[in-house]
Amino acid sequence: MRRVRYDSTGGPLFLEEVPVPEPGAGELLVRCAAIGVTLPVVRKVTEAAEPIALGGEIAGEVVAVGDEVTRFRGGERVTGLCFGHGYADFALLREAMTSPVPDDASAVDAVALVRSGLVALGALTAARPEPGETALVTAAASGVGHLAVQLARARGATRVVGAVSDPAKRDFVSALGADDVVTYDRDDWDARADYVLDGVGGALLTPALAALAPGGRLVAYSSGGGTIQAYDLLVGAKSVIGFQMARVARGNPGLYEQWRQELWHLFRAGRLKPAVHEEFALKDAAAAHATIESRSNAGKVVLVP
Missing domain, CATH: 3.90.180.10 (Medium-chain alcohol dehydrogenases, catalytic domain)
Structure with a gap:
């Protein structure tokens, strides 16, 4: 082979x-x-x-x-x-x-949906979303990010903002259901987000944190590293949550399976399109x-x- x-x-x-x-x-x-x-x-x-x-x-x-x-x-x-x-x-x-x-899904559907979808859904769950909130998703056109945009809406977000590296990706992310799309080169995203799902890390953590409303939550699931100043958390009573898929897969297989079933349910319902x-x-x-x-x-x- x-x-x-x-x-x-x-x-x-x-x-x-x-x-x-x-x-x-x-x-x-x-x-x-x-x-x-x-x-x-x-x-x-x-x-x-x-x-x-x-x-x-x-x-x-x-x-x-x-x-x-x-x-x-x-x-x-x-x-x-x-x-x-x-x-x-x-x-x-x-x-x-x-x-x-499932019989109604292709192999390509499966690899586009399941693992990336599990990461997106796990990060979203870690953010503890409430109906009516504003979500900001970085790397919104990525394999994980484009699913996170859709899942945030499915979990009740009334406003979803996507952040992308290239303005050429705006139409793609808007078509996923994002209300606004911002690019990384802007200093102020002005999102006033209740939570951020960050799949980039590094220097992007600073504007991501600044885009949070007071009391907001930033979920970091990227392998890109980065540093956050404690003072930036204190002044807005903001929090940062780390999420790792492997920890759930190994330590809570029941939850892992529950999330898989939710992804396929949303896929069949036409609410999640990889x-x-x-x-x-x-x-x-x-x-x-x-x-x-x-x-x-x-x-x-x-x-x-």
Whole structure:
């Protein structure tokens, strides 16, 4: 089978031929039909000291199961988070991190919706949204952000503001249902938001915090780092909440499953529509990474073997 790999920090990415892996206890072997490309994986390729396995969300058909697997069998369509090599024709999923793909959804729908949607919904839940509030979503055109804009509305926000890096993304974010769209180069977003869902971090934390109304909440879920001054929290009685999806997935599988079901329910109801920026062939994984690095995508970037 084909697999994408790299040998040193920063790449380049290349295809190699390797044997098809065998599922171990509690694992499923999946023929990949779609593979999600995420910013955290792209960052690890460029920043990690040692090469990593290119993992992430995958969707496809189960072709074999290991011992102790009880919920799935060959032929079923599934999606889940692969902790090993996911940029491949075949990949292994842990049963606990796997869920079925409904008949009315494609594999591309699944990778565009489930993992990114779980992050968006988890960050939104951490913000403790109340009906009638104003939400601000940074990276609003990203794989996670474009779903967060829609979910904020579904959870009762009466005003949703999207923040983007490029004015060319305004129409895309407005079409998602955002009432206003602002760009990062503005010093004052004037959002008066009750909560901010921040998927960027770094220098953007300062304007994101300033955009909060007194008593507002900023949820930071980005791997981009950044620093916040305590005084900026004190003067407006504002708070910052960190959210990490892995903590929920490992520590509260019941909640993880509940969120998955909510995403599919909203999808079927037409209230949550995942958008795909572009589908790349497996051999073009480097181009997919370049799209994420340049922040030029509007929606999810997907590899299709």
